[in-house]
Amino acid sequence: MAALLEIAGASKSFGGVFAVADVDLAVEAGDIHCLIGPNGAGKSTLFKLVVGTYPPTAGRIVFKGTDITQAKSFARVAQGMSIKLQAPSVFKALTVRQNLHIALQDHVARHAIGTEEDRLLETLGLTSDAHRPAGLLSHGQQQWLEIGMALALRPVLLLLDEPTAGLSSDETYRTGELVKRLNAEGTTMLIVEHDMAFVRQIATGVTVLHLGRIFARGSIDEIVSDSRVAEIYLGTPHGQ
Amino acid sequence: MLHLLNGPQTLGNGRGFWISAGFVLAAALIYPAFADPYDVGNFAYFLIWVFMALGLCLMWGYGGMLSFGQTFFFGIGGYAYGVFSVDLGNAYGMALGDFAMAVLLAGLAAAILGYLMIYGRIGGVFFGIVTLSVTLALAFFLGQTAGPEWAIGEARLNGFNGMQGMSPLSIPWFGGGIDLEETALYYFVLILLVCTYLALRVLVNSRVGNVLVAVREDPQRTELLGYDVRRFQFGAFVLGSMLAAVSGVLYTSWGQFITPSSIGLPAAAMPIVWVAFSGRSDLTAVLVGTFVLLAVFQTLTIYSEQAALILMGLILVVTVMVAPQGCFVGLSRIANRLPKRNRTLRVPSAEPG
Amino acid sequence: MFADLFAYFYQFADVFAFLVLSAAGLAVIFGMMGIINMAHGEFIMCGAYATTFAYHAGLPLPLAQACGVVAAGLIGIVLEATLIRPLYSRPLDSLLVTWGLGLIATQGTLIVLGSSMAGIGTPGGGFRLGGYGFSIYRMILFAAALCVLAFIYLLFKRTRFGIYARATMQNANMAQALGVRRNRIYALTFGIGAALAGLCGALYAPTMTLIPTMGATFIVEAFVTVVVGGANVLLGTAPAAVALAVTRTTLNGLYGQVFGQIGLLLAVVLIIRVLPEGFSGWLAKRAS
Numbered sequence: 001m002a003a004l005l006e007i008a009g010a011s012k013s014f015g016g017v018f019a020v021a022d023v024d025l026a027v028e029a030g031d032i033h034c035l036i037g038p039n040g041a042g043k044s045t046l047f048k049l050v051v052g053t054y055p056p057t058a059g060r061i062v063f064k065g066t067d068i069t070q071a072k073s074f075a076r077v078a079q080g081m082s083i084k085l086q087a088p089s090v091f092k093a094l095t096v097r098q099n100l101h102i103a104l105q106d107h108v109a110r111h112a113i114g115t116e117e118d119r120l121l122e123t124l125g126l127t128s129d130a131h132r133p134a135g136l137l138s139h140g141q142q143q144w145l146e147i148g149m150a151l152a153l154r155p156v157l158l159l160l161d162e163p164t165a166g167l168s169s170d171e172t173y174r175t176g177e178l179v180k181r182l183n184a185e186g187t188t189m190l191i192v193e194h195d196m197a198f199v200r201q202i203a204t205g206v207t208v209l210h211l212g213r214i215f216a217r218g219s220i221d222e223i224v225s226d227s228r229v230a231e232i233y234l235g236t237p238h239g240q
Numbered sequence: 241m242l243h244l245l246n247g248p249q250t251l252g253n254g255r256g257f258w259i260s261a262g263f264v265l266a267a268a269l270i271y272p273a274f275a276d277p278y279d280v281g282n283f284a285y286f287l288i289w290v291f292m293a294l295g296l297c298l299m300w301g302y303g304g305m306l307s308f309g310q311t312f313f314f315g316i317g318g319y320a321y322g323v324f325s326v327d328l329g330n331a332y333g334m335a336l337g338d339f340a341m342a343v344l345l346a347g348l349a350a351a352i353l354g355y356l357m358i359y360g361r362i363g364g365v366f367f368g369i370v371t372l373s374v375t376l377a378l379a380f381f382l383g384q385t386a387g388p389e390w391a392i393g394e395a396r397l398n399g400f401n402g403m404q405g406m407s408p409l410s411i412p413w414f415g416g417g418i419d420l421e422e423t424a425l426y427y428f429v430l431i432l433l434v435c436t437y438l439a440l441r442v443l444v445n446s447r448v449g450n451v452l453v454a455v456r457e458d459p460q461r462t463e464l465l466g467y468d469v470r471r472f473q474f475g476a477f478v479l480g481s482m483l484a485a486v487s488g489v490l491y492t493s494w495g496q497f498i499t500p501s502s503i504g505l506p507a508a509a510m511p512i513v514w515v516a517f518s519g520r521s522d523l524t525a526v527l528v529g530t531f532v533l534l535a536v537f538q539t540l541t542i543y544s545e546q547a548a549l550i551l552m553g554l555i556l557v558v559t560v561m562v563a564p565q566g567c568f569v570g571l572s573r574i575a576n577r578l579p580k581r582n583r584t585l586r587v588p589s590a591e592p593g
Numbered sequence: 594m595f596a597d598l599f600a601y602f603y604q605f606a607d608v609f610a611f612l613v614l615s616a617a618g619l620a621v622i623f624g625m626m627g628i629i630n631m632a633h634g635e636f637i638m639c640g641a642y643a644t645t646f647a648y649h650a651g652l653p654l655p656l657a658q659a660c661g662v663v664a665a666g667l668i669g670i671v672l673e674a675t676l677i678r679p680l681y682s683r684p685l686d687s688l689l690v691t692w693g694l695g696l697i698a699t700q701g702t703l704i705v706l707g708s709s710m711a712g713i714g715t716p717g718g719g720f721r722l723g724g725y726g727f728s729i730y731r732m733i734l735f736a737a738a739l740c741v742l743a744f745i746y747l748l749f750k751r752t753r754f755g756i757y758a759r760a761t762m763q764n765a766n767m768a769q770a771l772g773v774r775r776n777r778i779y780a781l782t783f784g785i786g787a788a789l790a791g792l793c794g795a796l797y798a799p800t801m802t803l804i805p806t807m808g809a810t811f812i813v814e815a816f817v818t819v820v821v822g823g824a825n826v827l828l829g830t831a832p833a834a835v836a837l838a839v840t841r842t843t844l845n846g847l848y849g850q851v852f853g854q855i856g857l858l859l860a861v862v863l864i865i866r867v868l869p870e871g872f873s874g875w876l877a878k879r880a881s
Contacts (some may be wrong), residue, residue, distance in 0.1 A: 051464065068495045077466035085464070091457040098248050103465050153466060247625055353862075360866040365629045365688055369816040370865070377858050384851050505809050506696055516689060546700040553696030560689045561679065586674045 002065055004029040004188050005050070010059030012045050021212040022059070027157070032179065032189045034199045036223075037209035038232060043192045044086065046209065047161050050190070051083050052076050064156070077081065082155030085105055086162045086192075088142035090149070092135030096126050099134050099145060102151035116152075124148045139166045147175070158182070160191045164198050167176040176201040196224075208232075245438060247445030249302065249453060251522045251572050277422040281494070284426040286534045287433050288490040293514045293530040294440055294523060295483030301520030302444055303476040304456030305363075309353070309371030310484040310511040312378055314504035316494040317380070317485025322403040325493075327393035328330055330419075333412035339489050346485030347478055354477040357469050372508060379504030409493040415434025420493065429490060438482070440523050452476055484511075498590040506549050513552045517559045519569025529568045596723020604845065609737035609838035613784030614796060615811040616818035616830060617741050618789035623819055624826035625749075625762050627781045628677065628687045633693035633815055634808020636787045638702065640665045640794025645803055648713050654799070662788050669787020673780045681779070695808070702805035713799040730799065737796055741789065742831050748785070758782055763878055767881045788841050813854075823871020832872045836860070 003026035010018040020042040027033045035043050045088045049056050068076055068218050077083070093097050100117050110114045124144045129137060135144060141183040142144045143163065151160060163179070164172040172195060183189060193199050199206065199220060206223045208216040210232050216223060223229055246253035274282045292310050299305045300389075320342035328334055353374065362370055386399025388589070397403060406591045409428070410417035420428050443449055451472050454462040492498045501507060518529020533555070540548035563570045630636070644661035648654060672694065677731045680687040717729035749755035760768040761778045769775050793811065801807065818837060822829030840860045844852035868875045 072464045072468070074466050074468045077464060085461075089458055089461045091454055091461065093457055094453065095248065098450070098453075102454045102462075105447050105450060106466065149465065154273045261594045277812050284766055304707070306688070356862050361869045363866055364864075365623075365627075365684055366820055368685075368688055369629055370820060370862075373813050373816045373820075373861070374858060376809060377854055380813075381851060490762060505806070509692055512692065513688065535682070546704045549700040550697050550704075553700070555692040556693030556696070557676065557690050560693070562678065564683070564686060 002062075003027055004031075005062060006062040007046070007050065007061045008061075008062070010043075010046070010049055010056045010061065012049055012054070013057045018057075018212050019057075020049065021210075021220050023209070023214055025214070027188060027190050028039065029156075029188050030176070030183070030186075030204075032183050032191065032202050032204045034203040034206045034220075035192045035201060036194070036196075037204060037215070041209040042212040043209055044161065046210075047159060047190075050159060051081070052185050061169055062171060076091075077153065080154075080156035081158045081159065082150040082157070082162060083152040084146050084150045084163060086141075086165065088139065088146050090134040090137075090142050093133055095131050096121070096134050096137070097130045098146060099149060100152060103149035107152060107154050110168055120148050120152060126144065140168065143167060146176075147178070151187075155187060157188045157190065160189065162192055162194065164193065164195050172198055200224075242442075244442040244445040246528065247449075248529060249449045250441050250524065251443040251569065252524050259265075265434065272426060278428045281422040282538075284422070284429050284575045285494060286531055286538070287426075287429045287509075288494060289487055289514075289534055290433055290527060290530050291436060291490070291517075292484040292487035292511050292527050294436060294513045295480035295487075296515045297480075297520055297523055297526040298444070298483070299476045299480035300515060301522065301526070302449060302452045302456060303473055303480075304459075305473060305477055306365075306368045307477065307480070308368045308508055308512065309375045309481070311503045311508040312371065312375035313346045313350060313481040313484035314488035314491070315375075315378055315382070315498070315500070316349050317342045317488030318498040318502070319397070319403060320408040321489040321492045322346045322498055323392045323395040324453075325406040326395035326403075330407040331417060333417070335407065335410045335417070335493075336412075339409060339493075340362075342489050343482050343485045346488070348491045350478045350481035351474075354481070356472050357475065358473050371465075374507050376388055376504055382500040382503065400500060402497055402501075403492075404497045406492060408496060409490075423491075425494060432486075436486075437523060437527060444523065448475070503592045506552075509556075510552065513556045514534050517555050517565075517567055519566025522569050524574075524589045525566060525568035525572065527565075529566070567584065596725060597650070599722055600727075601842065601846070603725075603727055603731070605737040605838050605842045607842045608845075609834050610731070610734040610846070611811075612814050612818045612834040612837055613738035613741060613830065614734065614793040615815040615824070617745065617832070618786040618791075618793065619744060619815045620819050620826040620830045621789060622783055622786035623712075624824060624829075625758050626681075626779055627684050627762075627824075629691075629787065629819075630783075631688055631692035632698060632791075633691075634810075634812040635695045635698040635791050636665045636669065636790035636808075637657075637794035637797075637811050638698070638808040639806060640791030641798035641803055641807060642702070642706070642710075642794070644795040644798045645710065645713055648798075649711070654713065654716060658792075658795035658798075661798070662791045665786045665791020665794070666788030669782035669790075670780050672787075673777075673783035675775050677783060678776065678779070696843060698785075706805070708804060710803050710804050712801070712820075715799045734796055737792075738834075741792070745789075745830075746827055754778070754781065758822060776802045814857075817857065821861055821864050821871055822872035823868075823875070825873035825877065827873075828876050829871050829873030832876070836864070836872070 005027040007023055007025040010020060011018060011025045023046060035046065037043050048054060050061060052068070052071060055070060060067055061080065063079060065077065066079070070077070091102070097117055098122055104113050104116055121130050126141060126145060129141070130212060132213050134142065137145060143166065147160070147163060163175055169173060176198055179189060191202070206218060206220050207214060208223060209230055215232065216226055216229050271283065292314055296307065296310050298305055318507050321338055324338035324341055325335060329336060343569050357367060357370060382397060383400045385397035386401070388396065390397045390399070395403065409420040409425070411420065418424055444452070451462065454465070455469050455472055459469050482541065491502070514530040514533050517533060519525035537548050537552065540551060559566065618636065619630055622628055622630045640661035643664035644657045647657035647660040654659065676690055676694070677687055715728065717733065719726055719728045721727070749759060757768065757773045758778050761775055765775055804877060806866055817859050818830065818833050821837060822833035837857060837860065839855050841857045844856035865871070
């Protein structure tokens, strides 16, 4: 059976410089696949190719057996992808509830939206903030709200770009548990992460990118014990 | 549908609001009984412009597209109605057909312009100057059409002096049509305006309205929630522009003339002033604010048109510097905040319709 | 044959000069500050009026024109400091404020100075070639347009001010951290943009009737040149003006002025559909 998401020979160059070069990556249904690598490795660029922010210079991206290389972002989302970007980008001037409403309205029957909003607010711990503009939430709360919005789309594949950036270690752990629970409920995940403890907590497979190319792949234990990886990545203060 | 009259995208959702709105409407309905027809006609004249302002409110305040082209579509609507009504007449309900065709023609123009701009990813300040450029070019062009060769059928465009002699709107009735002038026009415009206002309230509180405000706040994020952002922008632009054409048709029918000066500067700046001053993010604020500004403008114009225009310019400058969200929206936010802090605004679909 | 060619070139030069001179001030302010100055036409009007006043007061024309440039520039600096500066982070609001100012300026001039004033005759005479007559002053305008382009290029590429201005444009906070005084740079940039608008008015004052709404004659051309040129003035303005001038001249010759203007707009709309970032965006992409 084909993988849920298949990236084949994907490259992206900006003005002649390759940010991503000839990357092959397959994410099987049910995986929690983590993408790691030092700064400038091309993780975010690869992510944006999957999301459709820009088309690849070369290569193909296949999702659920359909070639989506040239598809617009919204069409990819409509097919069951959902994305949480790196920087929190909730609708700051709208209330928390409105934010969720906009994410939910196409995915839940109209009479059920209110209940679903309440349930999500509860899950995210934002019930008492429902009527506040989202811009007034703390950084961590905005991250959670955004994950909530990504979940509201009922995705088959959830893409998270640094979901724990700026979170406390407690919040990070809770995010990890949330990710595992969602995965158990059937959501496949592709996650860009820096925090190795978090990756160890959740990952079923890890791919290391370095200078735009695949550098290594395997389970977290294989990656951690690979001395070449340690050299480029785990040797830095990032990786404990 | 009706439950969408209230929602997070409109101010004034409470019972108190609707009761006072009912009183205002009742007063407007019985007003002609107490005023002479000339004043009633004048009142209708104010209402005529509000459609254009509501259209701008929809695309700018809700959709985040600052169009300077409202008078472009106003002009297309007005001139098209003039041409149709001269050539096709207004008997047997044809006037309403002329009306509809003029608005549709403006819609077509908006679709072409909107397609090129929105799908060409023209945004921000460029959206404003491209729309203004076509507006000024249309005014310039119509100013050059004085010669007899510039005629469509029987209808002379007449250059700078403008078109004249078109027939007023009329509705078919037993034993001949009723020409809509003065009191009759007033009722027609009033009912049309109430319907438009309510329909827009439903629209902005619906799925489409939710997406529009999301696009205004962050188009990229909205696209990543699975919405084809440009389709919504396109729709809002075309609809808002068609509302400007409604104003244009009504204006032409009201005075039975239209000139290029109602398209070019300074006319093109007026909708911006009304909507910015009133508070672009709310339909009710725009409705009320536009009406107030028009009344002030009309009163001042009797003494000096230049002074009235200077005041409009000043209002625009002061509003942007001091109250960028607009006076009426600012005031109502303050009023809302003081009492009943815990009163909650529910998203409408969570309530029984 | 030569006369025909020269006639075409002359028409082209005339339109080109008009586009460049109309747009230069707008383009500088937009390119360096990201602000569209909607009162651009009124700065042009100001330059023309100041020139005419100075000329009637007895100054020779070139000096009178210098007065027009200075007057517009000074007003620009004052406006920047009072009304534009608070709106740096809100470019759409600065659009509205400058539009309000333009409205006030036009109508105020109408009240104070009436609907028209005595103009200046076009200087310089003319010459004939083949069957055509040409005005020397129009050739001077073409030369002036080339000088303005050269001036903008040298100012922003070769002077300390220009380097600071471009640094501020690319990253205002970083430039400020490096000791560039952002407010002064912006005030000067806006002043230069206004002065260039004033220059446009000063140069065209002898060729047209002076009315308070004369700015409207220029702004459509200024807008479309800037839109087609794109964000980078140094790269975009000249090719945009050439492309638009060729379009316009050809259409004028074939179908007359009205269709020249309409054709110009159609060309603009098509160009932005193909090159959404204008000529400068396209050139920058090709270069990389």
